[in-house]
Amino acid sequence: MTTRSALWNAAATSAAMLLILLFVDPAGRAPEWARFMARQHPAIVHLPIGFLLFGGLLAAFRRWQKEDQPGRVEQAALVLGGWGGVAAAAAGSWLIQMGGYPTDALFWHRVLGFVIPLAAAGTVLANVSAPTRGLRGASWTLLVGSLIVGGHLGGEMTHGKAFAAEYTPGMLKPLVGDWPTLETRFDLSQPETSSVYEVIVVPILRTNCTSCHGEGRTKGGLDLATADAIAAHETDTEDDPLITWGDAQSSLLIQRIVLPIEHPRAMPPYPDAKPLSHADVELLRWWVDSGAGFEKPFSAVARPEAIEHLLGLYGLGDILTGVFALDLPQPDSSAIAEIKDWGVTISYVAADMQLLEWSGQDSSPLHEMAVTDRIKEHVVSVDLSGGNASDADVTRLGDFPHLASVDLSRTAVTGSTLAHLAGLEYLTRLNLYGTRVDDAALEHLANLSALESVYLWQTNVTDEGVARLRDALPNAEINFGE
Numbered sequence: 001m002t003t004r005s006a007l008w009n010a011a012a013t014s015a016a017m018l019l020i021l022l023f024v025d026p027a028g029r030a031p032e033w034a035r036f037m038a039r040q041h042p043a044i045v046h047l048p049i050g051f052l053l054f055g056g057l058l059a060a061f062r063r064w065q066k067e068d069q070p071g072r073v074e075q076a077a078l079v080l081g082g083w084g085g086v087a088a089a090a091a092g093s094w095l096i097q098m099g100g101y102p103t104d105a106l107f108w109h110r111v112l113g114f115v116i117p118l119a120a121a122g123t124v125l126a127n128v129s130a131p132t133r134g135l136r137g138a139s140w141t142l143l144v145g146s147l148i149v150g151g152h153l154g155g156e157m158t159h160g161k162a163f164a165a166e167y168t169p170g171m172l173k174p175l176v177g178d179w180p181t182l183e184t185r186f187d188l189s190q191p192e193t194s195s196v197y198e199v200i201v202v203p204i205l206r207t208n209c210t211s212c213h214g215e216g217r218t219k220g221g222l223d224l225a226t227a228d229a230i231a232a233h234e235t236d237t238e239d240d241p242l243i244t245w246g247d248a249q250s251s252l253l254i255q256r257i258v259l260p261i262e263h264p265r266a267m268p269p270y271p272d273a274k275p276l277s278h279a280d281v282e283l284l285r286w287w288v289d290s291g292a293g294f295e296k297p298f299s300a301v302a303r304p305e306a307i308e309h310l311l312g313l314y315g316l317g318d319i320l321t322g323v324f325a326l327d328l329p330q331p332d333s334s335a336i337a338e339i340k341d342w343g344v345t346i347s348y349v350a351a352d353m354q355l356l357e358w359s360g361q362d363s364s365p366l367h368e369m370a371v372t373d374r375i376k377e378h379v380v381s382v383d384l385s386g387g388n389a390s391d392a393d394v395t396r397l398g399d400f401p402h403l404a405s406v407d408l409s410r411t412a413v414t415g416s417t418l419a420h421l422a423g424l425e426y427l428t429r430l431n432l433y434g435t436r437v438d439d440a441a442l443e444h445l446a447n448l449s450a451l452e453s454v455y456l457w458q459t460n461v462t463d464e465g466v467a468r469l470r471d472a473l474p475n476a477e478i479n480f481g482e
């Protein structure tokens with residue numbers, strides 16, 4: 001090949017790339033006729049990759065043979081590969097317009113997609129006319145380097161990071177690092193502190209929406225990239241607001257994602273982007289319906305069974321919150337055996353948990369400190385109902401730091417010592433049915449903010465006492481037998 005034709009090739013390649021850059025605005029809308037080609041991008045890219053790597057092998061072989069002049073086949077491979085790269089860049093640019101790809105990996109993939117055809121044309125030229133070997137080497141390095149990195153980033157986008165790394169042999173694992181897997185899509189390791197928005201909503205929006213709504217592009221004037229942007233969005237007057245907390249049906253965000261995919265206003269728009277999965281639609285709907293907003297921690301939002309089930313499908317199993325999230329060593333089995341000998345029923349809450357339930361009519365074993373202190377961290381439920389429990393036992397229960405449920409129903413308890421339970425941060429259920437507790441005793445419960453249900457049926461409390469308790473614990477259900 002002559003220097004002259006290599007120059008022409010380089011000029012034509014540059015002009016083609018410039019046209020793509022000028023006329024295919026990533027934030028624009030892909031023309032109808034280009035969509036088929038856009039979708040072929042993942043297939044088209046293999047053509048330039050094949051030709052260019054073939055050219056690279058020929059060049060390496062030639063260097064090994066100490067030959068300086070590139071052969072015709074090597075040059076032809078570079079020219080074909082370069083123009084294949086132009087086609088791939090055009091298809092890729094339209095594909096970006098169609099949206100639906102994560103923008104973080106996209107930027108460098110796109111840059112390298114532009115570099116590759118130019119580097120191929122440059123290498124053709126350097127092969128015939130470069131004054132120094134160094135320049136030729138540099139152009140080859142740029143070409144092959146961009147191919148490898150650009151191709152890798154592209155593969156990551158189509159298959160997800162885990163795809164290429166999934167079957168990495170053990171000894172290579174340190175090289176590829178820990179790629180996220182499906183299970184880590186939602187990170188629920190800290191349900192007490194992370195918000196529903198952060199752990200559920202952000203990952204869904206980032207995978208499906210922010211390629212068009214956020215990160216520099218705000219189609220329909222909508223930015224879904226941050227909580228502030230979502231909160232600040234104002235819809236047209238004839239539309240419902242973007243989000244009405246507690247009412248998914250009146251929220252534009254939900255209305256648009258539940259439309260049938262062929263509807264022109266359905267989101268994400270089909271066929272530009274992949275429709276949301278059923279699970280993702282349900283999770284977003286739950287987020288809005290529950291009124292969780294941007295702050296509410298995961299553990300503080302009620303999860304209907306269907307949602308629990310969906311989260312299970314993501315491999316999360318049961319989400320452990322409150323006392324169940326405690327990480328305790330195995331309880332002392334000799335202490336358990338001894339307590340059982342005194343007639344107490346002690347059982348594990350669940351097979352794979354180190355938590356215990358205590359029940360028995362005789363409350364005196366509670367006071368065998370030397371033994372019961374060895375398991376008091378493990379006991380989450382104590383049921384003394386119908387037995388001989390007294391106010392002194394209530395005092396003792398205050399020493400069991402992880403109690404979540406206490407049943408004192410039908411006992412002689414008067415409630416005068418209920419103040420001893422004030423430190424029980426997990427106490428959610430307290431049964432005082434059929435005891436002699438009165439309004440004064442209820443005052444001691446006012447600070448037990450974890451309480452979800454209190455049973456006060458057939459006691460000495462009055463309507464006023466119950467009303468005061470309801471004021472103090474607005475989230476608790478107070479069962480008074482009305």
Ligand code: HEC
Binds near residue numbers: 097236276
């Ligand atoms: C391929 C690009 C693209 C993707 C991906 C996409 N949208 Fe859109 N979205 C648009 C375009 C274009 C508009 C403006 C035209 C319209 O209203 O239909 C729009 C408009 C909207 C509107 C109306 C905003 C208003 O105030 O009128 C909502 C709500 C919306 N999108 C939600 C979403 C959600 C939620 C997702 C992710 C599940 C999503 N979109 C994904 C392109 C996209």
